[in-house]
Amino acid sequence: MARTNASMRRVRLLAGVTGLAVASTGVAYAADISETGGANRHDGDQTAEIAAQVKFGKAKNVILFIGDGMGDSEITVARNYLVGASGQLEGIDSLPLTGQYTTYALHKGDDPLTTGDDTGKPDYVTDSAASGTGWSTGTKTYNGAISVGLDGTTAHQTLLEWAKTQGLKTGDITTAEVQDATPAVQLSHVADRGCYTPVGQTVTVDGKSQKKDTAKCPGQKSIEEQILDTRADVVMGGGKGWFDAVAANGRSVLQNAQDAGFQVPTTKAEMTAVTKADQSAPVLGLFASGNMQTRYKATPATADGYAKPAAECQTNDTAPDGTSVTWPGTQPTLADMTSKAIGLLDNDKGFFLQVEGASIDKQDHAANACGQIGETKDLDEAVKVGMDFAKTHGDTLVIVTADHAHTSQIINAEDITGGSSVPLAGTYNLLTHDGTVETVAYGTAQLGGSQQHTGTQLRIAGFGPGAANAVGLSDQTDVFDTIKDALSGVGLDPAPSAGTTTKTVTVTKEVAPARLTSAVDSKVRTLAKQIRKAKGDRKAKLKAQLRAYRAVQRQLH
Numbered sequence: 001m002a003r004t005n006a007s008m009r010r011v012r013l014l015a016g017v018t019g020l021a022v023a024s025t026g027v028a029y030a031a032d033i034s035e036t037g038g039a040n041r042h043d044g045d046q047t048a049e050i051a052a053q054v055k056f057g058k059a060k061n062v063i064l065f066i067g068d069g070m071g072d073s074e075i076t077v078a079r080n081y082l083v084g085a086s087g088q089l090e091g092i093d094s095l096p097l098t099g100q101y102t103t104y105a106l107h108k109g110d111d112p113l114t115t116g117d118d119t120g121k122p123d124y125v126t127d128s129a130a131s132g133t134g135w136s137t138g139t140k141t142y143n144g145a146i147s148v149g150l151d152g153t154t155a156h157q158t159l160l161e162w163a164k165t166q167g168l169k170t171g172d173i174t175t176a177e178v179q180d181a182t183p184a185v186q187l188s189h190v191a192d193r194g195c196y197t198p199v200g201q202t203v204t205v206d207g208k209s210q211k212k213d214t215a216k217c218p219g220q221k222s223i224e225e226q227i228l229d230t231r232a233d234v235v236m237g238g239g240k241g242w243f244d245a246v247a248a249n250g251r252s253v254l255q256n257a258q259d260a261g262f263q264v265p266t267t268k269a270e271m272t273a274v275t276k277a278d279q280s281a282p283v284l285g286l287f288a289s290g291n292m293q294t295r296y297k298a299t300p301a302t303a304d305g306y307a308k309p310a311a312e313c314q315t316n317d318t319a320p321d322g323t324s325v326t327w328p329g330t331q332p333t334l335a336d337m338t339s340k341a342i343g344l345l346d347n348d349k350g351f352f353l354q355v356e357g358a359s360i361d362k363q364d365h366a367a368n369a370c371g372q373i374g375e376t377k378d379l380d381e382a383v384k385v386g387m388d389f390a391k392t393h394g395d396t397l398v399i400v401t402a403d404h405a406h407t408s409q410i411i412n413a414e415d416i417t418g419g420s421s422v423p424l425a426g427t428y429n430l431l432t433h434d435g436t437v438e439t440v441a442y443g444t445a446q447l448g449g450s451q452q453h454t455g456t457q458l459r460i461a462g463f464g465p466g467a468a469n470a471v472g473l474s475d476q477t478d479v480f481d482t483i484k485d486a487l488s489g490v491g492l493d494p495a496p497s498a499g500t501t502t503k504t505v506t507v508t509k510e511v512a513p514a515r516l517t518s519a520v521d522s523k524v525r526t527l528a529k530q531i532r533k534a535k536g537d538r539k540a541k542l543k544a545q546l547r548a549y550r551a552v553q554r555q556l557h
């Protein structure tokens, strides 16, 4: 079975390479997806494969990847463009255990569209602040809230704060400003996500004078000051401009960071040169004044985009402040940051790391198909870095999910051209890896306005100990328990009994003694022989045992 799978995969891989070569010369796509079974993604029965991926025992490390605004639609848009409809994204699509989760926020106050106070009732479309609070604290709250309850003041402990109390190293990285909602939910507690800097401050970010102070968060410290107080071992992203704000002691928040022992690399080269990150010298990497530069050049959707020739995405040559910079310039990519963070955090006691691909959301808001695809590709590469680490460190739980769904939809341009439907807003035609057109539509705001988040459930995918909790339908708040339980070993199900023991199932590849491996191998051979001779109930019993031993065998080899 295993050999058959491997050879089938090799065949598929070759077909994929052929497809790439053919597509690049502009000839019709030559894959076999028109044949019966040709588009199948599974290599035969998956039962044993899935069973082998259900890992028991405590996780030492957790890496949580968030694609901001990365709904199923955004994943599919990117997959079609980057690797073709039958292709597989190397990182995002590689996690074996997947499910769906709900993401709704809660109302705070009266919604004028209904009678009476709506406080505490579901608000079906969440923003990044409420959704992030959901997984970071296990608590549902209102849109705009950063790890506080409905009252705006009750601070709920975050996963990162809890991990610190357990002696784990911690990290929080993003391609947005580090003060932005998704990174902020692990590091701070404020009533409003806009409370970046101390009150009354105007600072220059991306060449513009801007104000995002604590006016809406009375009595609370700004997000960036709390980032310093929480003192994760590694925080990296953009948002350097906001640190020019002056704190109560008369020094800028950046100076206060440096005074407090933070290392502050501002380029990839400086980040690479960092050799340690701990409580005596934590890392605050700030690689852009505001959000970091996106990978692909903007392709704003237009009212007649569906009728234009399909086009490929180009590398971005303009930085957020308008200057001419070819991506990534001096910035690290998200994969670079992920790799560096893992290297700095990996230690005997374990670590918790959150990684956000932030601008899938921001480019979706701007109705920019290539923009969001480039950011999804960035996240995909970062996930691959995390998975490569997890595959060689069997005690690492990886979760890949998103915070909320978004607006982009793959539509049939022929229907619009034929007059049977009218696009609400903008469309854009992409020339995909398949060599055909993918029309992406944006219709949750007027063209030129900011496209809106949407309220559908999202994919959550997992790998490693505790990843079984991703399966089925869960809620965003379940992630809090999944990660906490995995890291603490509390509330985990015991190992199954049929032919296996806790000891054998929880043994990881690195520590598996050769003696145990050969014992399991020999047991598998013996069972296979016994099954050939056995009949009826005994045969079924032996088969169940064989399946369980093979699952263990796969973990050992």
Ligand SMILES: [Zn+2]
Binding pocket: 069, 128, 361, 362, 365, 453
């Ligand atoms: Zn958004």
